[in-house]
Amino acid sequence: MQDLLARIEQLEASAKRLEPDAGARKAIRDKVIAYTEDFLERIEDIPTFNYDHNGGMGLNDSPITDEPLSLDNTLELVHKEVDTPALNPASDGHLGYVPGGGIYTSSLGDYMADVTNRFAGVFYASPGAVVMENMLIRWMAEMVGYPTDCGGNLTSGGSIANLISIVTARDKKKMTGAAVEKGVIYASAHQHHCVDKAIRIAGLIDCQLRHIELDERYRIKPDDLQQKVEADKAAGLTPWLVIASAGTTDTGAIDPLDHIADIAEAHDLWYHIDGAYGAFFMLTEYGREKLKGIERSDSLVMDPHKGLFLPYGSGVVLVKDLEAMQESHQYDANYMQDTVDYDEEVSPADVSPELTKHFRGMRLWLPLKVHGLQPFRDGLNEKILLARYFRNEILQWERMEVGPEPELSIVFFRYLPETGDANAFNKKLIRFVNQEGGVFLSSTTLDGTFVIRLAALAFRTHKHTIDKALYALREGIRELTAQPEFSAAT
Numbered sequence: 011m012q013d014l015l016a017r018i019e020q021l022e023a024s025a026k027r028l029e030p031d032a033g034a035r036k037a038i039r040d041k042v043i044a045y046t047e048d049f050l051e052r053i054e055d056i057p058t059f060n061y062d063h064n065g066g067m068g069l070n071d072s073p074i075t076d077e078p079l080s081l082d083n084t085l086e087l088v089h090k091e092v093d094t095p096a097l098n099p100a101s102d103g104h105l106g107y108v109p110g111g112g113i114y115t116s117s118l119g120d121y122m123a124d125v126t127n128r129f130a131g132v133f134y135a136s137p138g139a140v141v142m143e144n145m146l147i148r149w150m151a152e153m154v155g156y157p158t159d160c161g162g163n164l165t166s167g168g169s170i171a172n173l174i175s176i177v178t179a180r181d182k183k184k185m186t187g188a189a190v191e192k193g194v195i196y197a198s199a200h201q202h203h204c205v206d207k208a209i210r211i212a213g214l215i216d217c218q219l220r221h222i223e224l225d226e227r228y229r230i231k232p233d234d235l236q237q238k239v240e241a242d243k244a245a246g247l248t249p250w251l252v253i254a255s256a257g258t259t260d261t262g263a264i265d266p267l268d269h270i271a272d273i274a275e276a277h278d279l280w281y282h283i284d285g286a287y288g289a290f291f292m293l294t295e296y297g298r299e300k301l302k303g304i305e306r307s308d309s310l311v312m313d314p315h316k317g318l319f320l321p322y323g324s325g326v327v328l329v330k331d332l333e334a335m336q337e338s339h340q341y342d343a344n345y346m347q348d349t350v351d352y353d354e355e356v357s358p359a360d361v362s363p364e365l366t367k368h369f370r371g372m373r374l375w376l377p378l379k380v381h382g383l384q385p386f387r388d389g390l391n392e393k394i395l396l397a398r399y400f401r402n403e404i405l406q407w408e409r410m411e412v413g414p415e416p417e418l419s420i421v422f423f424r425y426l427p428e429t430g431d432a433n434a435f436n437k438k439l440i441r442f443v444n445q446e447g448g449v450f451l452s453s454t455t456l457d458g459t460f461v462i463r464l465a466a467l468a469f470r471t472h473k474h475t476i477d478k479a480l481y482a483l484r485e486g487i488r489e490l491t492a493q494p495e496f497s498a499a500t
């Protein structure tokens with residue numbers, strides 16, 4: 011017995027090192043804050059993409075052991091191996107893919123959520139956390155014109171949000187067993203690949219996937235959708251799901267949401283909209299006009315870590331039919347018997363694959379409370395205008411082939427060299443621009459043609475960022491057209 015108590019005492023002394031006292035907390039915190047402040051102070055000078063690195067491999071030279079490493083050395087490792095290589099998504103110059111955010115107040119929400127560690131999975135454990143998440147879901151439901159008694163969940167991102175939608179749709183439409191092979195899903199070839207992934211994970215890979223024809227602006231052609239659905243029905247197949255985009259990743263195209271809703275209604279299809287990129291433009295008057303019909307979908311995905319400028323780790327799914335969402339995700343177990351049901355609030359665990367999860371409400375709620383909505387609206391309107399400004403500028407350049415006026419905030423374009431391969435030229439042009447470090451652009455392939463994209467969505471992106479992009483592009487074109495490969499023989 012004495013031995014036991016002595017041993018416990020010994021272990022306690024060691025285990026208690028995990029609970030630094032107020033003085034020790036301050037010492038650690040000050041250093042961490044100093045690190046992040048230094049990052050924010052230098053943010054303009056850190057290259058948006060740093061090609062000069064060894065891939066963070068130095069982390070492997072510092073193995074996890076029983077002994078601690080000094081905080082200074084630890085932060086040095088983070089600086090060198092994590093925050094220096096490759097893409098800096100916190101940069102104003104991140105104009106590639108669909109940029110993310112990183113507003114500071116959200117990081118403090120995470121900090122609070124982590125220190126208090128509320129259990130946000132079930133109402134019984136933390137009613138406040140669950141009410142916060144649910145009121146945020148109702149706020150977003152109202153924003154997009156959904157009824158406020160819809161289902162919803164704060165997810166880790168758009169991919170999981172899409173998965174939850176597809177799984178709910180599958181179960182509601184009874185797409186199981188033999189039905190799967192007769193089932194038909196309709197989507198654009200420009201739908202995000204995470205939707206294809208969700209279809210596979212949901213066990214629906216044996217459904218027919220029909221790619222609907224796109225118009226000249228890469229939007230679904232409703233007539234083609236209608237014809238395909240009718241032909242499939244006539245052939246004895248079971249059309250059950252149509253997926254549209256409220257802003258595609260490739261070109262920012264918005265499918266004709268209202269028109270697709272008519273077809274979905276007429277043929278009793280589950281109508282899913284992926285608005286991971288575009289749905290938060292519903293905060294703007296322009297967006298509400300553009301996204302008309304979004305409210306007629308059965309399920310919708312939106313990404314606060316894109317359109318609401320939050321740091322990575324926040325997606326949202328809304329499903330009109332709450333019961334269907336619960337049907338697919340609500341489970342019980344003996345060891346959960348104390349978690350009394352409350353009818354008035356839905357527990358996040360009952361509408362998602364997760365039980366224990368990060369308390370994501372706080373990272374979203376705190377910034378909305380601290381800033382109010384206006385700067386978010388204005389930031390989104392600003393991004394729309396920045397994309398137009400960029401396009402107006404390059405439209406005036408010779409030999410620029412420029413995509414249409416952006417529906418939201420993505421512009422695509424390419425330079426046509428006098429001679430030589432245009433695809434090769436534009437690949438080199440991107441590399442030139444990105445190597446300059448001020449901005450980062452990405453590309454896509456449209457009908458076999460390599461095009462450069464500029465996506466304005468990072469909250470730090472302002473006019474001076476677009477001017478940096480214009481400058482780097484002009485320099486790149488000047489440099490490359492001087493190379494023999496691309497200059498016409500004289």
Ligand SMILES: *Cc1c(COP(=O)(O)O)cnc(C)c1O
Pocket residue numbers: 108166167168169170202204255257258259284285286287313325
């Ligand atoms: C980013 C994106 C996704 C994927 O969302 P994640 O948050 O990256 O998981 C899905 N669809 C569209 C249109 C996107 O832009």
